[in-house]
Amino acid sequence: MHGRREAMRMTGHALARTASSIRIEAVTKSFEREVAALDSVTLDIEAGEFFTLLGPSGCGKTTLLRVLAGLEQPDSGRVEIGGRSMAGVPPHRRSVNTVFQSYALFPHRNVRQNIGFGLEMQGVPGAEIAERSQAIAELTGIGTLLDRDVAQLSGGQRQRVALARALVNEPDVLLLDEPLSALDAGLRAHLQLELKRLQRRLGMTFVFVTHDQEEAMVMSDRIAVLNAGRIAQVDTPQGVYEAPADLFVARFMGHENFVPIRQRDATGVDTAIGRLDGDFGGGTHLLLRPEAIRLDSDAREVPNRFMARVSERLYRGGMTEYRLDCGDIQLMASCANRGQPGHEVGETVEVGVSDRGTATLAD
Ligand SMILES: Nc1ncnc2c1ncn2[C@@H]1O[C@H](COP(=O)(O)OP(=O)(O)O)[C@@H](O)[C@H]1O
Ligand SMILES: [Mg+2]
Known part of the structure; x- marks a missing residue:
């Protein structure tokens, strides 16, 4: 344990060996409704992986995290963490900690007391709590805030305290339930990168929940897309974006250009x-x-070309988006801005499509 703490402070390398894999096998969970919150979910998460559960509100993300944490019992199926069956293992006996969307900090305690609370409950000696709290606060970028009241902190700082409070227990698995969704866009983007770096450094298994596909793509090693309690696809960010398994995944990943194939x-x-x-x-x-x-x-470099009319133009700095009318079908094109003149609304343009950069889907 000491080596591990030392590692947290220094480089985090030694932690890679203590991260746990997770096996979720045919887990079903219903809450007295017709539709199951989780419907035979099977997933293998590797030790040290940044794994994201992505899907719209109500698709079962939180329920799955709660099953992993032991806060919810599956109706059927099984969960293994670190190769060990979790059947009958209560939450406090699992090497798992959770960071929730609402920070749920103790308002009348300072940062140090919030971080150390769990260790105090476990009867860890005071000197060790102080040492571990300090180390983890430095790692999460709040080393100078330990004596502040949590009421004085900004949203981003509070979320760091919540993270530090979970990490100080040195879990093998960290569950994060939409931890960034209450933050404004700039801070959120910053914390996304930081959280990803932290996970790399600790080598800990992260199971991260979000409904934001861009957040999922920038942060994850792999993504599971959930649709109404079922796994729609498990793949790398590039895999789910470029080769979505079905129309649901494609739409959820932000795609709009669907062209029916007639023959x-x-x-x-x-x-x-x-x-x-x-x-x-x-x-x-x-x-x-x-x-x-x-x-x-640019279209002339590819074999398939046709004419379309520009119906809308959205300048986005690095690129311009064009909405194109192609007969009955509307397509969105995104062109990198490299100093060339843009196309005007109403202009007729030649459009080129190659078989690379496309995917076919069954509906
Ligand atoms: N304690 C509960 N009692 C009744 N229904 C619940 C409970 N928890 C979740 N559900 C239902 O299960 C489904 C999945 O919920 P949840 O896991 O919270 O989804 P998500 O986190 O993806 O938004 C939803 O239909 C939700 O209403
Ligand atoms: Mg949820």
């Missing part, structure tokens, strides 16, 4: 926007990524 043959597909040559796989819809749609001179 396919050996060399290509007939679609609602015309004939496209290439290998487009076997789904019912073509998904075109906005950054894979080329306009005018």
